[in-house]
Amino acid sequence: MEEERRETAENATVTGEPEKCNTVTFVGADGMEQSFPLDFLLERGAIVANKVNGEDILGVMGAVNQLWVPGLPAKYFVRDIREIRFTNEEVPPVIGPFVDDGHDYTNRPNVAAKAEYVGRVGEPMEFSGWAHDFDKRIIAVEFSLDNGGHWTRYDLGDTTPERWVSWTFAWTPDEPGAYQMKVRSVNEDGDASPVAAVHTFEVL
Ligand SMILES: Nc1nc2c(c(=O)[nH]1)N[C@H]1C(S)=C(S)[C@@H](COP(=O)(O)O)O[C@H]1N2
Numbered sequence: 001m002e003e004e005r006r007e008t009a010e011n012a013t014v015t016g017e018p019e020k021c022n023t024v025t026f027v028g029a030d031g032m033e034q035s036f037p038l039d040f041l042l043e044r045g046a047i048v049a050n051k052v053n054g055e056d057i058l059g060v061m062g063a064v065n066q067l068w069v070p071g072l073p074a075k076y077f078v079r080d081i082r083e084i085r086f087t088n089e090e091v092p093p094v095i096g097p098f099v100d101d102g103h104d105y106t107n108r109p110n111v112a113a114k115a116e117y118v119g120r121v122g123e124p125m126e127f128s129g130w131a132h133d134f135d136k137r138i139i140a141v142e143f144s145l146d147n148g149g150h151w152t153r154y155d156l157g158d159t160t161p162e163r164w165v166s167w168t169f170a171w172t173p174d175e176p177g178a179y180q181m182k183v184r185s186v187n188e189d190g191d192a193s194p195v196a197a198v199h200t201f202e203v204l
């Protein structure tokens with residue numbers, strides 16, 4: 001069987017036998033290699049990006065191209081791809097599941113929160129942050145002012161897994177004192193962040 005070999009616009013070399021392929025391997029200019037099952041890349045709608053919002057990614061991200069797979073963490077996104085190998089492996093690579101292994105995928109669904117450190121009685125305070133959960137949608141953000149005793153849930157509209165949720169929340173204190181706002185996100189399975197984001201502040 002003859003190998004197919006061609007040059008892409010970015011001068012990456014593509015090798016393999018397309019009709020017998022179950023595995024795709026991306027090789028970066030620095031030697032980084034990452035393999036995926038072909039089916040997985042097709043299902044996810046993987047792309048090799050060379051532009052972001054119409055601009056060359058070289059100027060934006062400092063690489064000539066970068067793999068992007070919806071729902072995957074960035075560690076899989078090979079930068080400066082120089083070679084793409086299409087092969088047929090006896091044991092195709094396995095990706096995920098993205099469970100907390102003590103190093104990666106901790107605190108799913110994830111959330112962050114920030115606000116001013118000093119508020120005033122009767123004046124709205126704005127809390128803001130982001131939430132995301134890799135390949136799962138974020139459906140709500142929850143807030144607690146009593147150390148997690150009670151949570152007030154705000155449902156979100158149309159969210160997708162691949163776009164982070166950027167949220168804002170206004171709250172007006174009516175008593176002075178020391179406060180802690182706890183925030184957690186909720187994913188499409190109804191699971192809330194195991195560890196809440198905490199913002200400690202004072203109201204004068
Ligand atoms: N060629 C190459 N690609 C790479 C890496 C690398 O070391 N070499 N690091 C990966 C990791 S760990 C991350 S988090 C992302 C970072 O991509 P960014 O700099 O575009 O955010 O690139 C990934 N792609």
Ligand SMILES: [Mo]
Binds near residue numbers: 074075
């Ligand atoms: Mo990373």
